[in-house]
Amino acid sequence: MRKYCHIPSFRETIFYIMHFLLVQYILKIILGEILMEDKSTYTVPSFGYEIIRDHLLSSILGKHESDILYWAGKDLARKFPLFSIDEARAFFKEAGWGELSVEKESKDEAIYHLVSDSIPLNINERCFHLEAGFLAAQQEQNIGFMTECYSEKNVKQNYVIFKVKWDLKEPIEK
Numbered sequence: 732m733r734k735y736c737h738i739p740s741f742r743e744t745i746f747y748i749m750h751f752l753l754v755q756y757i758l759k760i761i762l763g764e765i766l767m768e769d770k771s772t773y774t775v776p777s778f779g780y781e782i783i784r785d786h787l788l789s790s791i792l793g794k795h796e797s798d799i800l801y802w803a804g805k806d807l808a809r810k811f812p813l814f815s816i817d818e819a820r821a822f823f824k825e826a827g828w829g830e831l832s833v834e835k836e837s838k839d840e841a842i843y844h845l846v847s848d849s850i851p852l853n854i855n856e857r858c859f860h861l862e863a864g865f866l867a868a869q870q871e872q873n874i875g876f877m878t879e880c881y882s883e884k885n886v887k888q889n890y891v892i893f894k895v896k897w898d899l900k901e902p903i904e905k
Contacts, residue, residue: 750792750799755806780827785856797860804864813869816841828862834892841870843893852891854884859891870895877901 792799813819823831829847836842843866845852845859859882867880878897885892 747799750795751802754803785853797858800858801860801864804861805868808865808868812872816870816873819869839897839899841895845891852889854886854889863893866893866895875902877903
């Protein structure tokens with residue numbers, strides 16, 4: 732697990748919570764109509780998604796974007812639990828996050844590869860901590876051990892690697 736983890740002050744914690752709630756509110760407004768529609772036929776225009784994801788959220792969240800999106804991803808995972816981590820591939824595709832594939836798995840780590848043919852990933856501008864938080868929380872729920880995930884961008888080849896690690900010495904309470 733990360734040994735360099737920063738413990739936020741009370742002011743920082745309140746600031747993170749306020750930003751997190753604001754992001755949730757914006758996403759509810761944006762996604763509210765989508766959830767009422769038939770999900771099998773509705774598509775979100777990629778330009779609109781890019782504006783929200785790459786420009787609006789980063790403007791609102793500022794320097795705290797990566798931290799807040801990571802925790803928002805964990806929150807999404809709790810709201811949309813998967814029975815197995817293998818279902819994450821379908822979830823990523825339906826969410827418009829890209830094509831997720833397993834590159835490597837071991838007893839305490841998994842490496843995922845994210846690409847997209849239909850919607851550009853905008854690797855230079857996008858923070859992928861939302862997806863990382865989602866994968867971490869899904870893995871944690873499925874295996875029952877403390878889990879973290881971080882992303883690595885490959886700008887030249889236009890893909891993202893997610894490294895999910897869990898600590899077999901730290902079980903979580905369910």
